[in-house]
Amino acid sequence: MKHRSHQPETKAVHGAADLDKKNGPLATPIYQTSTFEVSDNDEQLRATHTDHFYTRYGNPTNTAAEQTIAALEGMDAALTFSSGMGAITTTLMALLKSGDHIVAQRDIYGGVSKFLSQWLPKMGIETTFVDTTDYEQYEQAIRPNTKLLHLESPTNPTLRIVDFKKTAALAKQHRILSMVDSTFGTPINQHPAEFGIDLIMHSGTKYLAGHTDLICGVVAARHELIEQIWGTRTTLGNCMDPHASWLLLRGLKTLAVRVERQNENARRIAEFLSEHAKVRKVHYPFLESHPQYAVARAQMSGGGGMVSFEVEGTGEDARRVSEAMRLFTLAPSLGGVESLVSIPILTSHAMIPAAERAKMGVTEQLIRLSVGIENADDLVNDLEHALQAVAAPQRVTVG
């Protein structure tokens, strides 16, 4: 395939488009249509499996986005969905059946954790959660009926790193599928397929779209898996709207430059925070103090735009700091051009019981930053100012 020879920055702009095409529109048109006309009923039958039949089955604008993402991930094909949750729930329902078992990391996005622990059991599918970087636990959790290993790296919100080489090899050894939620990683900073991971999913709402203006999800994999997932998506009906696909395609064109800038800004902020007296702990994969620094360096080309940190104080202090920020907007979500701040126990992990959260290292002092593309000095100044909201430690006077 022609596009395979290009680097990610080029693929993000040109997608899987035929670069030799002449006289066509440079921007992908929006096929804002629910259905497609056919000349006769034989053609109707042939069209069913194409993107010129009915938009719940497929749509040319969606195809353009899907092919661009497949090229970026180095996979055969990709599918778009109405949300990241739509991508993951549909994929799991497509590939698993009652009686099957999943092994999943403990610290993953709260919505996925909830689906695995509260919804899939209703369909007879069980999940064993394991400590994210304890690979012996993964191995021990695999049973004869295990069908899939669900991973997330870097993790939300503590930015732990999972070793793709080790986990993909483990999955292959046990003949089970491996799936990575690569939302935080982006196809610019990491390529799980190169390590043998079978399925890569994204909340496209985040970095892929990049402008905080749409909700979407994506899964990339080899053809036969995508075919199965496609069949389930057409039944569940959570396809992406073509207009949202067009916005996604537009966002993808600047993915590489946005992510490069976010990598730089986030690293600068992580370094600043790690030296700040009112900060207890900083989570960032490209800080040398990060417990999986070596793995992060080996499988990522940039540390990403997400940083999380614990304030030296109480949960109240963390709330005050997040509210004192002026440039970092208090909002859930991440991956857009503008910097955002959130408190995970109140947002992404609000639906996780407190005891489980504690095991994940998601404390009430934890603040999550999604670093945007603004000027790094401005962002650092905003944090410096906001950290003044942490109450000074109480001095114990003996007398």
Ligand SMILES: Cc1ncc(COP(=O)(O)O)c(C=O)c1O
């Ligand atoms: C890592 C991760 N995966 C999946 C999702 C779900 O994506 P969406 O909100 O697009 O459904 C999110 C949302 O925050 C996320 O952070």
